[in-house]
Amino acid sequence: MAPSPTGFLHIGNVRTALFNWLFARHEGGEFKLRIENTDTSREVAEATEQIQESLRWLGLDWDGDVTFQLDRIDDCAAVARRLVEEGTAYEDDGAIRFRMPDEGVTAWDDAVRGRVEFPNQKLEDLVLVRSDGRPTYNFASPMEDVWDGITHVIRGEDHISNTPKQINIIRAVGAEVPLYAHVSHVLGADGKSLSKRHGSVTVDDFRHQGYYAPALVNFLALLGWSYDDKTTIMSRDELVERFALDRVVPSPATFDYQKLDWMNGVYLRRLSGDDYADALMRYLRETGHDWDEHLVRETVPIVQEKIERFGQYPDFAGFFFHDVHPDPALLDGREQIVEAARDELARVEPFDAEHIEAALRALAARLELSPRKAFEPIRIAVTGSKISPGLFESVELLGREETLRRLSAAVAVA
RNA sequence: GGCGCAUUCGUCUAGUGGCCUAGGACACCGCCCUCUCACGGCGGCGGCACGGGUUCGAAUCCCGUAUGCGCCUCCA
Numbered sequence: 001m002a003p004s005p006t007g008f009l010h011i012g013n014v015r016t017a018l019f020n021w022l023f024a025r026h027e028g029g030e031f032k033l034r035i036e037n038t039d040t041s042r043e044v045a046e047a048t049e050q051i052q053e054s055l056r057w058l059g060l061d062w063d064g065d066v067t068f069q070l071d072r073i074d075d076c077a078a079v080a081r082r083l084v085e086e087g088t089a090y091e092d093d094g095a096i097r098f099r100m101p102d103e104g105v106t107a108w109d110d111a112v113r114g115r116v117e118f119p120n121q122k123l124e125d126l127v128l129v130r131s132d133g134r135p136t137y138n139f140a141s142p143m144e145d146v147w148d149g150i151t152h153v154i155r156g157e158d159h160i161s162n163t164p165k166q167i168n169i170i171r172a173v174g175a176e177v178p179l180y181a182h183v184s185h186v187l188g189a190d191g192k193s194l195s196k197r198h199g200s201v202t203v204d205d206f207r208h209q210g211y212y213a214p215a216l217v218n219f220l221a222l223l224g225w226s227y228d229d230k231t232t233i234m235s236r237d238e239l240v241e242r243f244a245l246d247r248v249v250p251s252p253a254t255f256d257y258q259k260l261d262w263m264n265g266v267y268l269r270r271l272s273g274d275d276y277a278d279a280l281m282r283y284l285r286e287t288g289h290d291w292d293e294h295l296v297r298e299t300v301p302i303v304q305e306k307i308e309r310f311g312q313y314p315d316f317a318g319f320f321f322h323d324v325h326p327d328p329a330l331l332d333g334r335e336q337i338v339e340a341a342r343d344e345l346a347r348v349e350p351f352d353a354e355h356i357e358a359a360l361r362a363l364a365a366r367l368e369l370s371p372r373k374a375f376e377p378i379r380i381a382v383t384g385s386k387i388s389p390g391l392f393e394s395v396e397l398l399g400r401e402e403t404l405r406r407l408s409a410a411v412a413v414a
Numbered sequence: 415g416g417c418g419c420a421u422u423c424g425u426c427u428a429g430u431g432g433c434c435u436a437g438g439a440c441a442c443c444g445c446c447c448u449c450u451c452a453c454g455g456c457g458g459c460g461g462c463a464c465g466g467g468u469u470c471g472a473a474u475c476c477c478g479u480a481u482g483c484g485c486c487u488c489c490a
Contacts, residue, residue: 006490038489131488137489141490158485162485184483185483219426223426229427256441306451307452361449376449378449391449
């Protein structure tokens with residue numbers, strides 16, 4: 001994987017990285033990370049570290065040290081000089097240009113697209129080394145592929161037109177041409193390529209919204225690749241075991257956030273309570289919610305099945321950690337129900353979900369209200385919202401004192 | 415403009431000449447479950463871009479058209 005350090009890791013690049021990683025792990029090969037920083041003017045200082053942190057979060061581990069394209073500037077220059085001597089390159093205004101063949105075609109068998117051919121006549125002589133001495137991407141990249149012993153280049157389809165140029169360079173230096181696989185782009189809902197030029201959709205964005213890395217990986221793997229006609233949920237190991245380039249489709253895929261949300265929910269619901277709590281705590285800490293860990297862990301059984309992203313937790317369960325101020329209009333003249341509930345809950349014994357439920361259901365029956373009708377104002381007074389985890393369990397967790405306080409407060413305000 | 419790549423339900427996809435009156439998943443709609451919201455169960459809506467070929471037979475092969483995207487930089 002060879003990102004340029006111009007910003008956060010983009011989700012489209014991550015999908016490409018994932019295919020590289022899955023392929024390498026499946027084949028027992030190596031997955032290499034190279035930072036393509038020959039364009040120093042566009043480089044962003046933090047980017048290199050952020051890219052690595054994002055890959056670590058996703059669990060895409062690379063082999064060996066990270067390499068930097070700029071480190072081979074001298075090696076590239078030496079090769080360019082040799083090509084000039086050999087006559088396959090020439091000087092032009094201080095730069096060095098590669099002489100592309102004029103006749104015939106340059107072709108390769110792309111692992112996802114089949115045979116691709118370019119008439120050489122259309123290939124322009126390419127600048128290898130700029131007049132300031134720095135190699136260009138189209139020179140440095142194939143040379144590094146050679147030096148790093150890259151056997152498979154899996155990259156985005158925007159590189160298709162670069163490939164014949166790079167193949168000719170590799171041939172000119174007498175090296176072996178790697179196998180190329182050009183995967184399609186990931187599109188946004190607007191149908192445009194999801195690139196840095198259009199909305200920024202970085203790994204960090206997903207992380208902050210509370211997506212679970214294994215779910216994101218599963219989802220991304222299915223963007224352009226499938227195992228069969230019905231399998232969608234696959235663990236990391238299953239993905240590695242099953243991934244194959246020949247099942248990668250060549251057409252672009254649109255990123256569907258709703259499906260990601262669904263899949264994230266599936267993953268979160270499958271977690272054990274402890275694992276869920278661990279991941280949730282990590283998320284809350286990362287996003288600046290300094291909430292009591294013991295209480296957070298106690299809420300897990302009643303929220304795990306209800307939310308599909310950790311990002312929903314603060315809104316959904318925040319009432320456990322801070323007071324609520326429900327809009328009086330929401331109660332809409334139903335404060336007598338809230339008042340009656342307060343009186344009931346004041347004497348429930350023991351104060352647990354089972355007995356709380358029995359008491360509140362009896363209250364609803366006495367008021368000749370359906371449970372649905374009767375519980376709504378109580379829920380609003382206690383949680384501040386019409387939507388919440390189970391009422392009885394929430395009340396138990398909140399405790400008698402705090403519950404009664406909120407019920408009284410709601411009545412007072414109304 | 416040139417070159418290249420792509421085109422199956424709204425979305426992700428299965429499909430490699432007959433198994434397809436095109437299968438699955440997400441989304442959507444309806445019903446059931448139900449203290450809200452979710453989960454779960456059941457059912458439904460919905461597609462081979464278009465036009466020509468080839469063939470006994472085409473979503474699958476060929477050609478063309480359309481549309482989208484990419485590249486054409488001393489960016490990567």
